[in-house]
Amino acid sequence: MTSTQLHPGTPIKIAILAMGGQGGGVLADWFVDMAEHAKWWAQTTSVPGVAQRTGATIYYLEMIPETDVNAAGRQPALAQMPTPGDVDLVVAAELMEGGRAIQRGLVTPDRSTLIASAHRSYAVGEKSARGNGIADPNKVIEAGEAAAKRFICLDLQALADQAGSVISASLFGAVAGSGRLPFTREDYEETIRRGGVGVDASLRAFALGFDAASNAPATPARINTEQAMPAVPDTASNPRIRKMLDDLRGNFPLSAQPMLVTGLRRVIDFQDPAYGAKYLDRMRALRNLDEQHGGDAKNWALTNAAARYMAVAMAYDDVIRVADLKTRASRYDRVRDEVGAKSDQLLYTTEYMHPRVEELCGTMPAPLGRWVENSKLASGFLGRFCRKGRFLQSGTLSGFLMLYSLAGMRRFRRSTLRHRIEVASLEAWVRLIEETAPVDYDLAVEIVNCRRLVKGYSDTHERGESKYRRLITAAAGMRGRPDAAQRLRDLREAALADDKGGKLDTMLAEDMKLAA
Template structure:
């Protein structure tokens, strides 16, 4: 026998109108988003609520954050509610973003709404693949994100939670948990949040310190200002470096150069000492001193030594070129292994293997050889091509294994012989031609000569990346004969440089060069 039950009666008996409190956490790998979600669920359950968390991973590391979604309700009559597995646009009460651009993406997804959502975001940046791969400045504008969140969210709490956490010896999940507590968006006392951290049993004190600092920031100063262009922070020239050779370099900076150059020269000396040795950094100061004397003779003091400032920056960049020796050196440094372990959250008893993708070419091999031997191989095409067919292939290198670590370590040990390599000879030759082009222009057109120094930023990397940058650099400087007698020559050269940075293939640069040719 079939029993007839009306739909209205079914709705009265089974459906509830209670709305769960919904929280979405957007975090990337290594930022502890899962830990933060677990803390929120554990705290809610300890307070007599029922809670559920789910996660939807991003496509890959730093091309999409994982979304951790939490719903919670007070326990009622012992009945278990049915929670959603995914956030629904317009229904999220709290959105937490562990990075500024992820906050912007949460707005685009519709998770943040002006009538409902409290947005809690860290203002620090962890650059996406699309931002890093741009030839020029591909960084997203943080001001645009902040303006969007101001309009889209009911309330916004945004400050640098990453820096705050590191300063207190913890990770960003702890400071985000503190910001959540300080926001008052959840109906739980501060003590409940702290008890949840203590129940974790590991790293309790640093986590509590970061939590407390973020709690106070969320209450006292919930917003940080952001800028479209990051502020350049150069360390001031110290009184001593604690090493005789380095102290002599500092003394030279202090005695031979005006104060406006000190910070940049100090940065250059640090970079080149790390790249090679103090003697190499001394060669850098010799070159900049020569350029500065020319600058002074051409009235550079009236222009705040703009030519010398660019020389201090870009001569260091040119001398610290990327080569196979440098790459190998960076791959086997202990600091890198420690950083990677920290980023992936490895425990003390866990082994971490890093797999590098490398694709060496015979050009890099010849560049690492002594100049005479490298040229000898390059001048014999049949031998060069024979070796290239065996060298030029992709390899997956596990840096933490003994075989590959020793191999890379031996390559990095060639640093002492770098000055005799074919690559070093070519870099010095190219740098001398570049600097001569700038100094020849200096008496005629000070601003254009200064801009010639700045075009060095086009040359970077090694292998194919270096070749493309070098090609663009040469094409930009090919316009100098057309610009040297123009008062606006520096402006046009700057436009050419910007065009070269717009796309990898140089299409924009081709158009800009045609424009210059038509002037």
């Protein structure tokens, strides 16, 4: 081990930003253990953060050689929290946590090395946004290049998964590989061995992280955020689906085919092949409308947009769909992988469910559901059972059978009240598109895109549906305006950006004044 220090006579200062389950505490303890076995003084503290995903915590460490302490003639006074502009090494277990460190001023170009994993764990705000709320990871990479003296950005989560370990081990390896701290590789590895838990897997992840950081480029690579569109399959085992694929390839524009395949898969998964055929029938009518009004010259913008949102409208989220997804084997396998459960371990998932009277009525046959909704006595009685949410263990026999039975109602979905409501909304939307396209093609495309607001179920669906209805009403009165398409686009973006809809209401009120 070398005794070289970053700043002779002063402690080395390290900040670790990690979320729950990523082993940030273990990583901090490894640093302390390694330092103490090298005859250094070391101290670690942690500051829990608010729950952004599973709760982000800052672990802060300071360490100083015992020789420096003896030379000073007194015990060191080590700080308990990081100070902006005074941190040597910042380790982030997720890319946006690296961005938060930059925002807090912990990363500085004259001093700090920033090591961040390039993978993403989406924040609640990103996942619950009306539109695409996912932040651009490359903005963080650009900020890291400007803010840090050295910036190492690698997918350390993937390396940990490859080794069958957790990200704390690959992060530890990346720090060792960076050469930023005055310890040898053997010091790091012996620290892991002394821990005595998951040693072999941790050492494998450490080695992968070490090699990746040792060979890391001076400038981190940008992250490709483009999603590859699926190709149209050559065939299918089901003859009905095979016929639909042939129809799709032969009768729809090439640019729309990838999204049409995605939409077809979604609606078939939602219901059955007959429902998929209905999707293609609706799309064929819009494709013909598109061709009649110059779609070829406009790169089939109407068909391309409708391919996506027709599928979203037809494969809506209802309680039957939610129950179906929660009881799929693929979902249990995914959860087991996410929590790292072993094959001999039992895993129980607790679901939180809070259906409203509207959701319960939506699963009933249309006449009965409508009667219950309109009856104060019946809806009031049913509402007594919907006043608070309930927790359900879907891994138990009783919990699974309850959800499985609800998912089995899929065969009766076409007769339910919710389906009748969704079909009526969809048909009104299609009629407005058909009436608008001959007059204003661009406005018709924007009307198609308004379906982006409608998603989810329960309160989420109700809020989106309310905004969507207001936009559709406004769109119907815009035909003939030269700026109609742009104005509807602006209204839609306002609705997506504001959860409460206040900005949308203000803009709609302005339009009403202008119209008057």
